[in-house]
Amino acid sequence: MTVQVRLARTVKDLLQMAQTEYYNSGHRTCQGCESAMVLRWIAKAAGPNTIVIGATGCMYVANTTYYTTSWALPWIHTQLSSTGSAVVGTAAAIKALIEKGKLPNERINVIGICGDLGCADAGLSEVSNAMTHTKYNFLIIMYDNESSANTDIQETTMTPYGALTSFSPSGRQIRVMKYRWKKNMAAMIAVGHPEVKYVATAIATDPIDLYNKVKKALEIGGPTFIHTLDPCPKGWGFDPKYSHEIGKLAVETGIWPLFEIENGKFRLTSTSARIASGELKRKPVKEYIRRQSRFKHLTDEDIEYIQRKVDEMWEKWLIPGLIPLTKELPYPETTKSG
Amino acid sequence: MGMAVSALEAKRLEAVLKGDEEVEVVGTGTDAVAYALMLVDIDVTAAYPIRPYSGVMERVARLIADGYLKAEYIVAAHEHDQFEIVKHASAVGARTFVGSSGVGWLLAIEAIVPISMDRYPVVALIGNRALDDPGAYGVEHNDALMVRDVGWLLVWVDTAQEALDTTLIAYRVAEDPRVMLPVGISMDGAFLTHSEHVFKIPPKSKVQKFLPPYDLGNRRLHPSNVISVAPQVNEDWVMELRKQVDEAMKNARKVIEEAYRDFAKIFGRDYGNPFVEPYMVEDADVIMVGMGTVSKPIKEAVRRLRARGERVGFLRIRWFRPFPTEDVIRYLSGARVVAVVDRDYSFGSPFDGGVLYTEIRSALYEAEHRPLMINFIGGLGGREITYNDAINMFNIALDAARKGRVEQRVIWYGVRE
Numbered sequence: 001m002t003v004q005v006r007l008a009r010t011v012k013d014l015l016q017m018a019q020t021e022y023y024n025s026g027h028r029t030c031q032g033c034e035s036a037m038v039l040r041w042i043a044k045a046a047g048p049n050t051i052v053i054g055a056t057g058c059m060y061v062a063n064t065t066y067y068t069t070s071w072a073l074p075w076i077h078t079q080l081s082s083t084g085s086a087v088v089g090t091a092a093a094i095k096a097l098i099e100k101g102k103l104p105n106e107r108i109n110v111i112g113i114c115g116d117l118g119c120a121d122a123g124l125s126e127v128s129n130a131m132t133h134t135k136y137n138f139l140i141i142m143y144d145n146e147s148s149a150n151t152d153i154q155e156t157t158m159t160p161y162g163a164l165t166s167f168s169p170s171g172r173q174i175r176v177m178k179y180r181w182k183k184n185m186a187a188m189i190a191v192g193h194p195e196v197k198y199v200a201t202a203i204a205t206d207p208i209d210l211y212n213k214v215k216k217a218l219e220i221g222g223p224t225f226i227h228t229l230d231p232c233p234k235g236w237g238f239d240p241k242y243s244h245e246i247g248k249l250a251v252e253t254g255i256w257p258l259f260e261i262e263n264g265k266f267r268l269t270s271t272s273a274r275i276a277s278g279e280l281k282r283k284p285v286k287e288y289i290r291r292q293s294r295f296k297h298l299t300d301e302d303i304e305y306i307q308r309k310v311d312e313m314w315e316k317w318l319i320p321g322l323i324p325l326t327k328e329l330p331y332p333e334t335t336k337s338g
Numbered sequence: 339m340g341m342a343v344s345a346l347e348a349k350r351l352e353a354v355l356k357g358d359e360e361v362e363v364v365g366t367g368t369d370a371v372a373y374a375l376m377l378v379d380i381d382v383t384a385a386y387p388i389r390p391y392s393g394v395m396e397r398v399a400r401l402i403a404d405g406y407l408k409a410e411y412i413v414a415a416h417e418h419d420q421f422e423i424v425k426h427a428s429a430v431g432a433r434t435f436v437g438s439s440g441v442g443w444l445l446a447i448e449a450i451v452p453i454s455m456d457r458y459p460v461v462a463l464i465g466n467r468a469l470d471d472p473g474a475y476g477v478e479h480n481d482a483l484m485v486r487d488v489g490w491l492l493v494w495v496d497t498a499q500e501a502l503d504t505t506l507i508a509y510r511v512a513e514d515p516r517v518m519l520p521v522g523i524s525m526d527g528a529f530l531t532h533s534e535h536v537f538k539i540p541p542k543s544k545v546q547k548f549l550p551p552y553d554l555g556n557r558r559l560h561p562s563n564v565i566s567v568a569p570q571v572n573e574d575w576v577m578e579l580r581k582q583v584d585e586a587m588k589n590a591r592k593v594i595e596e597a598y599r600d601f602a603k604i605f606g607r608d609y610g611n612p613f614v615e616p617y618m619v620e621d622a623d624v625i626m627v628g629m630g631t632v633s634k635p636i637k638e639a640v641r642r643l644r645a646r647g648e649r650v651g652f653l654r655i656r657w658f659r660p661f662p663t664e665d666v667i668r669y670l671s672g673a674r675v676v677a678v679v680d681r682d683y684s685f686g687s688p689f690d691g692g693v694l695y696t697e698i699r700s701a702l703y704e705a706e707h708r709p710l711m712i713n714f715i716g717g718l719g720g721r722e723i724t725y726n727d728a729i730n731m732f733n734i735a736l737d738a739a740r741k742g743r744v745e746q747r748v749i750w751y752g753v754r755e
Contacts, residue, residue, distance in 0.1 A: 077568035082422035091427030092410035096381040129415035
């Protein structure tokens with residue numbers, strides 16, 4: 001069953017539906033910050049009946065400095081690793097207070113926002129625990145700028161292969177310090193928590209897709225999760241005016257597949273769906289990688305390696321973007337005996 | 339493990355929930371706290387297993403499952419998760435309870451500090467336990483004492499009845515608008531968490547008279563109240579905010595006094611001085627000081643020694659934060675020797691003593707007459723401090739009183755060489 005909620009089909013729809021800003025200008029994020037754009041679209045999609053929880057990270061330090069907070073929604077800080085805890089505590093309190101008649105009975109959106117360090121690394125066990133508390137309604141957004149960007153661009157598990165960070169420089173002895181492949185967070189949440197009704201990936205450079213996904217996640221209820229990839233001029237090394245192009249390239253090269261899993265049904269969305277259907281051809285990853293100085297030390301062979309990995313995901317995975325088991329592996333076969 | 343409520347207990351719980359009379363039951367120290375949570379009608383609690391505090395969560399789960407308490411019961415991923423869950427529930431206006439022991443309490447420390455700094459009146463039970471390594475289930479007070487500097491009110495209880503009553507008082511004090519700070523109730527692991535006592539459960543009707551509803555006022559996080567809680571303030575405002583916590587902690591002394599006074603009026607149990615329990619301290623030459631269940635053997639020793647004509651007494655520190663500075667001076671400065679029993683340690687502290695010793699010594703600096711002081715560090719890792727131990731400690735202190743000097747300031751009592 002598809003969730004019943006009014007979605008935007010066109011840019012005109014989006015502009016008409018999402019006029020009110022709940023995440024205002026005047027914050028202190030960097031020029032070209034795509035995470036700020038993610039928050040802006042989330043706030044528009046969620047509307048005023050919302051409580052926002054922000055974990056320590058860029059989007060805490062830069063958005064909610066006292067006197068310059070950009071939120072026109074009630075907002076509270078939570079510790080770096082505690083987004084999962086905070087959404088559960090908030091949603092549980094709302095439920096208890098409504099049931100005891102201490103709050104009016106109305107739907108309040110609870111949205112927890114955490115970066116890749118706070119969500120995929122420090123806060124993974126809390127987020128995982130939260131995803132099993134299916135009697136509470138909340139949405140966790142992981143804004144992934146692929147580094148600990150607020151503390152001087154350090155490596156996280158979400159930093160892509162080969163990228164330069166202050167913890168993974170390139171030197172005379174070791175050219176590629178970041179040898180670990182990026183974790184597949186949305187998939188981990190979806191596959192590991194089968195009762196979760198909505199999980200998606202998104203990107204701010206495709207605002208219609210992002211806006212609709214937030215709307216669906218909030219409408220469907222229970223614990224929900226959206227992972228966004230956020231180009232970061234400071235951490236990735238490109239002119240802020242190219243944020244939008246870099247984001248588009250992440251999707252067009254197939255590095256960042258856009259998908260959603262709604263009530264257990266997986267579907268690629270937007271540009272990624274058009275790639276899967278053959279309507280669009282994937283661009284070479286080189287077009288994305290050579291635009292960012294964090295990859296400047298990579299050789300053509302390194303880039304070919306990345307291309308092979310991306311090709312493998314699209315051509316060999318059981319489900320591209322989701323299940324990294326290749327079709328060559330034996331499927332679990334049901335035996336006739338017993 | 340998850341014992342069902344017996345028919346007899348069911349009858350008694352119905353009575354306190356619906357009637358106006360208190361009932362007597364048998365239960366552990368953690369049971370007593372659970373019954374208090376039923377009476378204050380908590381809204382949200384978060385559980386994670388670690389001995390010895392976890393009995394309280396087992397009893398709360400049973401009370402919820404059997405319908406005596408309506409609350410959201412969240413099994414957390416770990417202790418840090420537990421404490422952040424209740425912090426955020428409290429921010430929305432829910433009355434919360436949480437707890438832990440030993441290393442669990444320390445794992446949560448990064449979440450424990452924002453609870454006080456953001457001024458949420460969470461009440462926690464600390465089933466005091468030794469820290470790792472090596473592993474030990476038994477009591478030490480270093481777990482709770484780790485938060486002595488960060489705005490948590492800390493109280494030690496020594497009976498199940500006091501545990502129940504103090505839990506009721508803790509919510510009243512914590513939620514008072516002049517305080518709005520969390521309270522940690524310390525209970526000696528095993529000696530009180532797991533020992534059975536006879537205690538009285540007061541009726542809920544009286545608890546409602548004693549404890550007003552939790553009201554965060556204009557700090558309640560809700561879509562109708564667009565506020566930002568704990569934004570990044572840096573050097574601009576941190577100092578002012580810390581000073582507000584300081585004021586709240588100071589206010590707590592008066593609020594605690596009021597709460598105990600009202601408690602005695604409504605429930606008929608009068609604890610006298612809320613902060614300390616003086617036991618035969620008048621005219622005493624030697625006064626032993628301690629926290630928690632060590633009171634039992636020491637009081638017995640006081641009685642026997644008094645019968646032999648020795649002028650000895652005992653002062654049990656109940657509230658450690660806010661520290662009962664005036665009471666410590668009032669009751670101790672007249673003695674010739676003050677002997678502090680620390681079920682904790684503070685390696686490298688002044689004179690290499692325990693935490694309580696160091697704090698009492700600091701308070702007595704302002705006294706007109708400063709007694710001699712001895713520090714016994716003992717009972718670590720759950721080792722028992724017996725009546726005979728208490729007698730031996732008193733004899734060491736009495737000897738110092740007679741000689742007018744202390745030969746060894748800090749004694750690791752009973753330690754094997």
